[in-house]
Amino acid sequence: MIETADGPLLLPFWRTVLAYEPVGADGLRDPSRRDPGLSFRPSPHRPLRDRIHVDVVRAPDAVEAARAAVEQKPFGPYGVALADADGNEVDVVPGDRLSPRPETADWQVLFAAMAFYPVDRPARAADLASAVAGLADDAGLPLMVDLRPDGVTIDGGKDQWEDGEGSATPRFVDLAGRIQTAARDLGLSADPTRPRFVQLGLDAVDLPAVRAFWAAVLGYSEDQRPFLTDIYDPRRLNPVLFFQPMDASDAERRRQRNRVHLELFVADDHAQTRVDAAVAAGGRVLAGSTAERRTLVDPEGNEVALVSLRRQ
Numbered sequence: 098m099i100e101t102a103d104g105p106l107l108l109p110f111w112r113t114v115l116a117y118e119p120v121g122a123d124g125l126r127d128p129s130r131r132d133p134g135l136s137f138r139p140s141p142h143r144p145l146r147d148r149i150h151v152d153v154v155r156a157p158d159a160v161e162a163a164r165a166a167v168e169q170k171p172f173g174p175y176g177v178a179l180a181d182a183d184g185n186e187v188d189v190v191p192g193d194r195l196s197p198r199p200e201t202a203d204w205q206v207l208f209a210a211m212a213f214y215p216v217d218r219p220a221r222a223a224d225l226a227s228a229v230a231g232l233a234d235d236a237g238l239p240l241m242v243d244l245r246p247d248g249v250t251i252d253g254g255k256d257q258w259e260d261g262e263g264s265a266t267p268r269f270v271d272l273a274g275r276i277q278t279a280a281r282d283l284g285l286s287a288d289p290t291r292p293r294f295v296q297l298g299l300d301a302v303d304l305p306a307v308r309a310f311w312a313a314v315l316g317y318s319e320d321q322r323p324f325l326t327d328i329y330d331p332r333r334l335n336p337v338l339f340f341q342p343m344d345a346s347d348a349e350r351r352r353q354r355n356r357v358h359l360e361l362f363v364a365d366d367h368a369q370t371r372v373d374a375a376v377a378a379g380g381r382v383l384a385g386s387t388a389e390r391r392t393l394v395d396p397e398g399n400e401v402a403l404v405s406l407r408r409q
Contacts, residue, residue: 104137203287
């Protein structure tokens with residue numbers, strides 16, 4: 098959710114950079130239903146840069162088209178940032194090919210190695226999923242296979258395709274080639290514009306404390322690789338959250354309540370357990386919370402709304 102004084106002004110920007118589709122008057126959703134939805138809530142304007150921001154990785158042509166559509170030149174330390182009219186930033190990062198080999202032309206590196214194949218009926222999606230599962234098992238490499246009514250996304254997971262130095266491992270390249278062959282044998286063609294990788298970044302002064310809170314409240318696991326601050330959904334269903342160091346002397350920005358914040362929906366009988374874990378990790382529950390909607394804050398004041406869903 099993004100708080101803003103003018104949601105309709107911001108909506109076209111976020112629809113373009115995320116390649117989302119509209120829902121109702123003020124909502125956006127991923128057409129593949131893989132990444133979180135986005136909504137806008139009225140709020141006074143806050144001029145300072147948010148501590149929570151979004152990374153979106155898409156095919157290079159899609160990134161160029163998004164930049165042209167919002168009529169912005171990228172900025173920032175990596176030369177990939179764009180900003181909406183309220184100053185909320187998003188790093189829109191161009192991906193790359195998995196390898197120069199034609200037998201992996203369907204695959205892109207978007208932090209995760211991914212390929213998407215449109216299908217015209219569920220049986221074709223099932224056939225591809227079955228083939229991918231068998232090839233992945235034979236190779237001993239885990240893959241996520243996401244079936245939707247209009248297509249199949251094959252996702253290697255963030256950084257799981259590489260050798261630690263940014264190059265694809267020969268085993269993964271070989272598996273990707275076998276999957277591409279299987280897909281084409283089924284008469285399927287990849288759509289390179291569809292895949293995207295979305296992750297959320299959070300600036301923090303005390304990274305370990307803030308990271309521990311978010312791992313607890315989201316039910317995430319901490320990535321143990323020493324060069325990453327990521328936490329991730331152990332089921333690999335929800336976006337990665339990573340943490341960046343923030344200057345402790347930037348007191349004004351630290352005091353500003355985030356305009357971008359998360360809503361977490363959990364079953365009613367799991368909600369209290371999640372709240373207890375978040376409080377034990379250094380968070381607190383804000384006054385005014387209800388049993389159905391509790392607002393939790395991390396050790397540095399970043400909020401997450403925990404919404405309880407009753408089982409039918």
